Amino acid sequence: MLVLDRVSKTYPNGVHALGGVSVEVDPGEIVAVIGGSGCGKSTLLRAISGLDPASEGTVLLDGERISAPHQKIGIIFQEPRLLPWLKVAGNVGFGLGDRPKQERAARVATTLKRVGLADKAAMWPRELSGGQAQRVAIARALVPRPEVLLLDEPFSALDAFTRTDLQDHLLDLWADAKPTLILVTHDVDEAIVLADRVMVMCPRPGRIFDEIAVDLPRPRDRQSAAFDFVKRRVLAALDRSLSRAVAPADGEAKASAGAALWW
């Protein structure tokens, strides 16, 4: 179980990015974190990953305090971030450096097959499309079998069609070992398609404004009335989170935050 206890983050330049976030996430749960730009959702994810530890409060995974990257926690970034000097198979096996060669090769092959890229193992990252590259990144994060997988706007750089495709594919992969997924996104549809729970954050300092449970059976129909109902609730919460946020220093920042949400 992943427990966040009053996680705060103040950067050395004085910016108060996170103001005490407390959440409990059950094993296998999928949580989407959504909010306007600058609400601290990426900061929260980076604090959980241990890449950018919280300045106050604690992140506990199965009772163990996380203050640096941990082998039970995998992360997928907005960009694939594949190493251009390693072939696809080398990239997927990157996190298995300490394993014997044979085991590594077998696990890489299985995972590549699972993400549908078995035929691309010997290709260079440059030769892949954006969607394929992100699949390789997903495979790379899944190969060490993490208990918690963090995703930082993983599909936002992809076209709408590839995005929907990869969202379904992610759920399919998740069903194998059912890791906990924490997904940062600004795409309301994506949050509702994937998550059991949508957390809406508000800025200055970043904190959780509202939580909306998504009690829809999977696979979820993006066109159904029930989906639309949840979507309205999330949008309403987002709207309120923005108007209730501590008055921003200038109106411009607020307007741009709103624009980012409604694109």
Add this chain to the structure above:
Amino acid sequence: MALVTMTIAAEQRGAVPAERTAAKKWARLARPALGLVLPVTLAVVWEFVVRMGWASGRLAPPPSVIFQEFVDLARSGDLQRNTLVTLGRVAAGFGCGVAVATIVGAAAGYSPVIRRLLDPSLQALRAIPSIAWVPLFVLWLGIFEASKITLIAVGVFFPVYLGVMGAIQSVDRKLVEVGRAFRLSDVQMVRRILLPAVLPAYVIALRSGLGLGWMFVAAAELLGASEGLGYLLLDGQELGKPAEIVAAIVAFAVVGKATDWLIALAAAPFLRWEDVVRQE
């Protein structure tokens, strides 16, 4: 002599962009062939002009005379001995220059403090034409090997230093973060992320450093040497033997290009991932 230098220049100009840009396939095949037309024609014409007795060819020997000089020099062993001496000087100077430049460049690229401490002085030194150091090196180190090798090392140092420092500074921080997310140790981080990321720029820096190394060995040997290819140049000038000068120039070009090619060849297996970009 003019003909041959033109050939060398044409070869060097043609070879480097062909490797780097690699435009279309037909262009890659056609371009070197096209580049040969002018020098070969000029060589044939000059040979013909001299054979017909229209010109003496005493100051600008025709290709056949240069070739004969080459054969004579090789038979007497002078060519091999002098080439080896020069090669040895370049190797020593290049080795020292690269070793120091890599360490200093890596430190300056990695640590802003070291960069702020060293870089201004090094940039100031870089502005001095390296040949200007020669009198000082001769006073300090004598007229024999040490001063020559130091001059070469100084010439090699700057491009390699700048290349290494720039390459380390421009390593993609997002990839470094991937390394952190997978909990790489410092050593693993260097081996698995930093070195491969820096390598392409490093190879380019080594090659430009080597080019300067060859330039400075010629300068050093011209300024006073009793053996080496530069000595052959000087000997040819003093004895009025232009064919010997041209033969030495050709030897410089061939050995210089060969060493450059060796670096490129040694690095190629590690840079194949980059070739994909080039071919696209």
